[in-house]
Amino acid sequence: MGIDKYKVTSGNKFLLKNYETTPGKNPMYDKKERADILKKNKDEIRVLQSRLYADGKAGVLIVLQGMDGGGKDSVIRNVIGVNPQGVKVHNFRQPSTRELNHDYLWRVIPVLPQRGMISIFNRSYYEDVLVVKVHELYRKLNILDRCKDDGTIKRRYKQIKNFEEYLWENGVITVKLFLHLSKEEQCKRFLRRIDREDKNWKFSDSDLKERGYWDNYQEAYETAIAATSTPENPWWILPADKKEYTHVVASEVILETLKALNPQYPVVTKEQRQTLIKNREILTGKNA
Numbered sequence: 001m002g003i004d005k006y007k008v009t010s011g012n013k014f015l016l017k018n019y020e021t022t023p024g025k026n027p028m029y030d031k032k033e034r035a036d037i038l039k040k041n042k043d044e045i046r047v048l049q050s051r052l053y054a055d056g057k058a059g060v061l062i063v064l065q066g067m068d069g070g071g072k073d074s075v076i077r078n079v080i081g082v083n084p085q086g087v088k089v090h091n092f093r094q095p096s097t098r099e100l101n102h103d104y105l106w107r108v109i110p111v112l113p114q115r116g117m118i119s120i121f122n123r124s125y126y127e128d129v130l131v132v133k134v135h136e137l138y139r140k141l142n143i144l145d146r147c148k149d150d151g152t153i154k155r156r157y158k159q160i161k162n163f164e165e166y167l168w169e170n171g172v173i174t175v176k177l178f179l180h181l182s183k184e185e186q187c188k189r190f191l192r193r194i195d196r197e198d199k200n201w202k203f204s205d206s207d208l209k210e211r212g213y214w215d216n217y218q219e220a221y222e223t224a225i226a227a228t229s230t231p232e233n234p235w236w237i238l239p240a241d242k243k244e245y246t247h248v249v250a251s252e253v254i255l256e257t258l259k260a261l262n263p264q265y266p267v268v269t270k271e272q273r274q275t276l277i278k279n280r281e282i283l284t285g286k287n288a
């Protein structure tokens with residue numbers, strides 16, 4: 001079974017409560033071996049990223065979603081240890097007025113990964129069916145009535161699923177990671193942000209306000225994940241209460257995705273080989 005127990009490929013019978021927020025009774029990786037596995041995986045990811053870039057055929061989009069304090073930043077910091085030139089990270093915050101004057105996918109398009117690259121979305125277009133659903137923000141848009149009626153969020157699930165299918169058919173694979181955090185652990189992490197001076201900047205009153213909508217968010221995540229999980233673009237429900245465990249599983253998921261793409265260094269043709277040999281001779285002064 002391996003990490004597949006965290007994989008969601010269809011919305012059929014999907015319930016968040018069937019997934020653990022902790023490593024559970026039978027963790028896949030022993031506490032003692034987690035750091036070593038993470039290091040080994042990062043080394044392999046580094047090599048595969050370099051091949052992905054050299055190959056230049058596929059793009060990888062990693063979508064990170066989760067409640068505040070879920071550990072999105074720390075996944076980016078700890079798991080993606082590749083050449084910074086091959087990866088671009090984008091944060092999606094509250095949309096600007098200019099962004100709100102466009103359809104919700106507009107701000108995403110320019111930052112999609114080009115072939116050979118990895119894009120990481122710290123939050124994403126999924127916010128448009130999460131916070132926007134919980135607070136019914138779409139109703140406030142200056143937009144045609146038929147575009148902000150009761151069916152808006154349902155249509156967006158379909159649009160997002162189609163969008164990701166479109167990307168997949170055009171060589172971009174979307175890996176969606178949900179950091180599944182318990183309400184108790186979020187409380188602990190918020191307290192740490194209050195108690196530790198170097199973490200104060202990370203805490204805002206609005207984090208506590210949103211915590212008040214915990215159940216609404218869980219429902220919104222559950223419905224969104226069920227509606228947009230496919231074999232090509234699955235969701236991964238990562239237990240997020242123990243960070244070192246989250247990081248190993250996330251690294252396994254990214255590694256598996258890159259391995260499945262199987263990027264190759266371009267094959268050198270006979271003529272190119274001849275030229276290389278000639279260049280070698282010039283450099284070494286032999287047969288010059």
Ligand code: AMP
Nearest residue numbers: 092093094095123124127128131132137
């Ligand atoms: P942070 O990730 O802590 O920087 O917070 C970013 C905030 O922006 C979160 O509270 C998100 O819910 C919010 N946000 C992101 N995208 C949207 C959106 N499309 N509409 C409204 N709020 C959003």
Ligand code: MG
Nearest residue numbers: 068069202207
């Ligand atoms: Mg925040």
